[in-house]
Amino acid sequence: MHAPATKVAIHPFSDPGPEQTGAQLMHANPYRPWPARITSITELTATEKLFEFRFIDDRIRAAFHQQPGQFVELSIFGVGEAPISISSSPTKEGFIELCVRRTGRFTERLHQMQCGDIVGIRGPFGRGFPINDMRGHDVLLVAGGLGIAPLRSLINNIHDERSEFGKVTIIYGSKNPSEVMFRHQFEMWKHRKDFDLYLTVDVPDDTWDGEVGLVTKPFEHLEIDADNTFGALCGPPVMYRFVVQEMRKKNISYDRIYMSFERHMKCGVGKCGHCQIGHQYCCIDGPVFNYWEAKNIQESM
Ligand SMILES: Cc1cc2nc3c(=O)[nH]c(=O)nc-3n(C[C@H](O)[C@H](O)[C@H](O)COP(=O)(O)OP(=O)(O)OC[C@H]3O[C@@H](n4cnc5c(N)ncnc54)[C@H](O)[C@@H]3O)c2cc1C
Ligand code: FES
Structure with a gap:
């Protein structure tokens, strides 16, 4: 018989104790952005940059695993939060890359940031490519x-x-x-x-x-x-x-x-309803859909 799973209660604003694993910390509160440092910035075009981020907490860095096509919620403290697709491969561990187009207030601010600056990242979220x-x-x-x-x-x-x-x-x-x-x-x-x-x-x-x-x-x-x-x-x-x-x-x-598919998103975890189309939540049922699912979505729009 399996022993019952231990439930770890972590207050959103408490300091994480040393005994929790990265996975426990991330699952305990999916709204909590984890501090990450910008470690590289590459200018791709006049409006797009590729940012490399590394989580500051070693446990989060080790526990973060994405599927191709998933996204994160990226926050700039005091500015806001935006959903951004992960552009790096899951085969490369220890860092994630996000390719961001400068389109408005949030992305403009990100484009002004430098290597060494700290942002918040929560995720990975959504269903990626199979x-x-x-x-x-x-x-x-x-x-x-x-x-x-x-x-x-x-x-x-x-x-x-x-x-x-x-x-x-x-x-x-x-x-x-x-x-x-x-x-x-x-x-x-x-x-x-x-x-x-x-x-x-x-x-x-x-x-x-x-x-x-x-x-x-x-x-x-x-x-x-x-x-x-x-x-x-x-x-x-x-x-x-x-x-x-x-x-x-x-x-x-x-x-x-x-x-x-990209829809306006806020929570990223199927709670706020911002990304809802028909009976689907783009943030958890997508953002990747197969043709039939996508067709149903478009018919409900
Ligand atoms: C799942 C997903 C993945 C994304 N991946 C990327 C990515 O890899 N690279 C990238 O550059 N952008 C990506 N975006 C879009 C990015 O989230 C928006 O460009 C960003 O939120 C714009 O914020 P802003 O304040 O700079 O611009 P704003 O002036 O607020 O808006 C500029 C444009 O972004 C759209 N937008 C604004 N807020 C959101 C939101 N919460 N969700 C979706 N679109 C929004 C607006 O409709 C408008 O077209 C993604 C969006 C989603 C939903
Ligand atoms: S973004 Fe909140 S429900 Fe999808």
């Missing part, structure tokens, strides 16, 4: 614009465990070359035989030698083993219908097409 189901299969990943932020976690996870997946095809579309993020990483991968990579821009300039056209354009060249392929997509809402149509033309099953 990476375990994808193992042993081909994967077609399609990102548009900032959609590369959550998809990069899945892409890098697949990269780090490459032998566990079949053929991997990545399509990443941006409006113009100056908006292409992680260009250095993708330029290196262009020459790899174990990734089929298509970078495309709507409007090229003199520096661009990749594809030109919408993110659906590379589908013209794709050879897909439909019975063995999972599709994953993330990007602006307008992109979804057209990419799903292309995936369907290639006969990828609806059950195997997964997409990430």
Whole structure:
């Protein structure tokens, strides 16, 4: 017989005792942001930066494990809190990376922060991409614009465990070359035989030698083993219908097409109702949904 589980009661504002594990601390109060230090900042474009964070408490750092496609609630003390997708792979432990576009008050403040500054992070939250189901299969990943932020976690996870997946095809579309993020990483991968990579821009300039056209354009060249392929997509809402149509033309099953949705969120844990659509809470039932779930959501909107 199993001994009954010990319930650990921790007051939200008390100092964590040394006896609790990181997992116990995080589960005891999902609203509590844990202090994390900015350890690296990379400018990706004029409006996007990649931030690396490390939790200050060793126990939280060791216990934090995400699934590709999950998000955190990031807080800047005295400013506010925002949901942000985790952009780093779960295979890389000890730190997390968030790719953040400067769009308003919160993100503007984050962009002003420096290495060494402290923020609060709680999570990881939500349901991510079904990476375990994808193992042993081909994967077609399609990102548009900032959609590369959550998809990069899945892409890098697949990269780090490459032998566990079949053929991997990545399509990443941006409006113009100056908006292409992680260009250095993708330029290196262009020459790899174990990734089929298509970078495309709507409007090229003199520096661009990749594809030109919408993110659906590379589908013209794709050879897909439909019975063995999972599709994953993330990007602006307008992109979804057209990419799903292309995936369907290639006969990828609806059950195997997964997409990430962004809704306004507050609590991140299914309590406040801000992200509710029909009977679903985007923060706990998503943000990643398969085609059928996403269709039901859109019909309830
Ligand atoms: C699950 C999820 C994952 C996200 N991942 C990323 C990411 O990886 N990188 C990134 O740059 N942004 C991401 N966002 C969007 C990010 O949360 C908003 O850009 C941020 O909250 C804007 O705050 P602001 O004060 O800077 O801008 P505001 O001036 O408040 O708003 C600017 C834009 O952000 C939207 N927004 C504002 N508040 C929220 C909110 N609570 N939830 C969702 N959207 C909001 C607004 O509709 C508006 O379009 C994600 C959102 C969700 C829900
Ligand atoms: S963000 Fe509060 S219920 Fe989803």
